[in-house]
Amino acid sequence: MPEAERYVADMPGPAALPRRNGELVFEAPWEGRVFGMAVALTDRRQYPWDEFRDRLIAQIAHADAEHASTTYYERWLAAFERLLADHGLLSPEELDARTAEFVSGERDEVF
Numbered sequence: 485m486p487e488a489e490r491y492v493a494d495m496p497g498p499a500a501l502p503r504r505n506g507e508l509v510f511e512a513p514w515e516g517r518v519f520g521m522a523v524a525l526t527d528r529r530q531y532p533w534d535e536f537r538d539r540l541i542a543q544i545a546h547a548d549a550e551h552a553s554t555t556y557y558e559r560w561l562a563a564f565e566r567l568l569a570d571h572g573l574l575s576p577e578e579l580d581a582r583t584a585e586f587v588s589g590e591r592d593e594v595f
Contacts (some may be wrong), residue, residue, distance in 0.1 A: 498544045499537055502556055515557040522564050531571055539563040 495501060501519075502509040510516040526533045540563040547554050554562075568574040585591035 495537060497541070498548075499541045510557070511555070512557075515560075518557060518561050518564055522560070525573070530573060531567060536563065536567055539567055 508516075508519070510519070522536055525531065526536065540560060543559045543563040543566075544556075546552075547559050565574075565579055569576055569579070582591070
């Protein structure tokens with residue numbers, strides 16, 4: 485089992501991944517994709533898993549404190565986006581451009 489998969493499986497508390505009958509639950513394709521990207525970049529040693537986990541926990545706590553109605557994977561995505569920007573892997577401008585492509589339909593969800 486790759487190192488990141490072990491870390492993911494062991495995440496306790498509010499950071500624990502949604503599961504149903506022991507299997508990961510994704511309500512939409514993008515949720516599985518962002519999950520996979522975060523794990524893959526950890527496996528490629530772009531950042532330590534603990535750093536991502538800590539950011540996710542902070543994002544969950546922040547959203548809970550704000551009474552935000554965001555989903556678990558929306559919080560995962562927010563933590564992941566900040567981590568990418570902080571590590572210089574993706575600029576905020578690149579992220580905004582890619583998001584605009586999806587919103588406008590210029591970029592298809594499946595590729």
